[in-house]
Amino acid sequence: MTSPLLPQIGVDPPERGDAARNRRLLLDAAALLVAERGVDAVTMDAVACKAGVGKGTVFRRFGSRSGLMHALLDHTERELQQSFMFGPPPLGPGGDPIDRLIAFGHARIAIVEVQGEVQRAAENSLEFRFAAPARAVSVRHVVSLLRAAGVQGDHELLACSLLAPLEATLVLHELRDLGISVERLGAAWEDLIRRVTRC
């Protein structure tokens, strides 16, 4: 927990430019489909159609629908990770650690709003839920911000407790079943962080 560098998730060998572009195109098409019509609408056919490529291209790229879903989650997590590791404040380095914690929760809630169903499916697979590299990165990020904010205590368990209410399954339940707005969720997260970090 003392290393200054966070491990990057799923670092693959670099892709050739057009392969990377192609992959990005397909994942953007899949993300758009999830946002517009829900996770069930994401079929290999629909993604191919949306991206304007042949179905074979989608299969060659991701192997199966579940491979595509996995790649989509990985893609989203990498983007978030890039933002909190290298992006501008308040999420990225340079900002106040408490503001960064608040921004981190807001960013997670915003992702759930769009991709929550895909995330929920992954969370309900036991192997994935806590073993995912993305989770370890999030825990370390929150631990490092708690330390930077001067919070004393069991940083690792406090980080686990703070990440628990950001899980997609719960956030989706609050948004959809309880009808709670994203703004109210974001305000509750900010309130929780301010309570936990005040000295």
Next chain:
Amino acid sequence: MTSPLLPQIGVDPPERGDAARNRRLLLDAAALLVAERGVDAVTMDAVACKAGVGKGTVFRRFGSRSGLMHALLDHTERELQQSFMFGPPPLGPGGDPIDRLIAFGHARIAIVEVQGEVQRAAENSLEFRFAAPARAVSVRHVVSLLRAAGVQGDHELLACSLLAPLEATLVLHELRDLGISVERLGAAWEDLIRRVTRC
């Protein structure tokens, strides 16, 4: 949220004395099996054998293994509910609300230690996870204690956020995969509650 009385979960018509005793005997046998040998060891046969009754009795009582598991969870939740509604302090009425919140988390963690696998199976069924009456009772209990402790803010969402780290799936991961002790989990819960409730 203003009602002084918490709804009791699964209030069924009273059973005849020996039927109730019988049910209790079978559930105790099932709970013991989970504690000793894990959730997979709980078969109708094994429960009958442990309780010293015929297998037919177990089937007549619970219908199926999943009926038995459901009854086991319900039984555990009712016991906890009895304790925090009617039992002695620190969990029950009369104690300081902050001490009651701390005791509530400790009691939940202790249950996970014994019955976590059964709870985890239930949590990973989407219908059960947040729709369970027991969850609504827990949320209302935490809300009422936050109010009694003089905490200002969005009590409902704060209660949801505080219950999230007590979910069996996460607690089991912390106990088994991360090797964190029950004592350390309990201390982290107490720390979280003290941070959240201090004015």
